[in-house]
Amino acid sequence: MTAHLELSDVSASFNGFKAVNGLSLKVEKGELRCLIGPNGAGKTTALDLICGKTVPSGGSIRFKGIELGRHDDYQIARSGVGRKFQVPSVFRQLTVRENLEVAYCKRNGVLANLLRWAHSADSDGLDKLAEFVGLSDQLNVPAAHLSHGQTQWLEIALLLAQDAELILLDEPTAGMTVQETQKTADICNRLKGKHTIIVVEHDMGFVKAIGDIISVMHQGKLLAEGPVAEIENNPKVKQVYLGSVGISGA
């Protein structure tokens, strides 16, 4: 059986600078994979390549056996790839509920959407989603009025509404308090198995709480891959990223 997502020898270059250089990665269906690495290792670029924001300059990216490199970003999204960006990007002028309505995108044609009311019959499910991430009191509040943590929750709810098979999370806990990080970890653990998830994170505590297998990137390449305990003791990883104090000190 082929992996759910398979990157083989993928590269991306910006004006000659190779942000990702021959990256190979396999993720199985239902797996939660953490991607770590020092700044500039190419983690975010790797996610950009998968979701089609950046066009690869070489190699192949296969999702469910389909080659993604040739498709436009919105077509890749339709095939079941969801993405949360590093900088929270919600629709600030729309209310929380409207944000969720937009994300609920089972039918994405123009005509189909012209002939439908904005408040669909499916909104019950969306209300439950808002409850799931603790935003049910803010349903009618414009997203611009949410706090930073709430905006992050909303983004996660958007991904759930989109119901993507493959979810790419770019630093989901950035700027969150300890409790909020804990809650995000809970959500990630709950999604494990149902969705295939790739998380890019710096917070090692969070990675330990959710990750089974960690992939470490360095200078655009895969440096090491394995369970948390193994990565912690990998001398190469220690050298480039974690420092001599080990994984817990990072």
Add this chain to the structure above:
Amino acid sequence: MMSKRTMRQVFVYGAVCLAILLLPMLINDDFLLNRFARYLVLAMVSMALALSWGYAGILNLGQAMSFGLGSYCMAMALKLRTIPVHTGSEGLPDFMVWNNVEALPWFWKPFYSMPFAIAAGIIGPMIVSAILAWFMFRGRVTGVYVAIITLATLVVVNLVIIDQQWATGGFNGITDLAQLELFGITFDAYSATTYYLIAICLTVCLFLALAVTKSKAGLILQAIRDQEDRVRFFGYDVALFKTMVFCVSAGIAGLAGMLYTIVMEFASPTFLGVQLSLSIVIWCAVGGRQSLVGALLGAILVAGMQGALSESEVFLDTWTLVMGALFVLVVLFLPNGIASLGEKLAEKFGSRRRAAAEPAKRGNAISRSTKLAEGK
């Protein structure tokens, strides 16, 4: 199905349309009525711009192009219905005779049919806009570049029309038109019938545009306005949505252009001039670009004030100053236009009412949060 906010909106929109439709009962002056009809046409273009600018974030500085094309379609049809003085009933339009044109150009011929002319006046601008939009939005051109491209296109079309004098009448435009006749009704520019025609078209277009904004597509367009890239990653073809709204807006502007020819009794290159196009943006901004009815009232207010001030003896020398001051005040204090004034007032009264009901609600919230803290 309708939310409270939608209900309120439909109520306000309906009230405005009703007021517009009832106006001729109060006015017994054909000259004044013609002028109001003119303002209504301008309001229609302004509303069309609000649809693409306010809801989808596409600042179309070339809105007058669709308006002008519609206006020329109607003028061509009405010109063919006049009987030329020199060449007889089957003859050429007068300006063609002056330009030594011997036979009617092929693209004029279909305009003998009024249904064709009306369809062309709406669909023509839509097709031109669709082509332009396809190139812009497929190429992911956004923001200020869209404004520049649409403005440049407007100038090009304007120059072509002025330059091809043999077919378009050039600088003079197409003048000396017949009156429109539809279903046995004659639409005299200085009569209540023409006013009603325009008022009804305006009402239909306003509610059509409202329906677009209330559909799920309307919601997606607003999402595109806020975060275009994010919408793409939900699997929506952003270019197609933008093209759609750009074309709907162009179609409404084209219809408005046709009505303008009827009310003005001529078509001129100034109808697709840069000055008019920029005025539309100003009306829209003053009225409130994120409110269809706001943009509509903005156009009536500004164009009306312009008309009234420039004719009154007191403001004869200073009326442009007064208009300028109005724009500055609106931009400074009401960045979302006059429409936001209504919303601000509603919010103020609403919050006072809410404050009275607050204590009970707050009690609930506290008990809920303590429950959460206890892990229940």
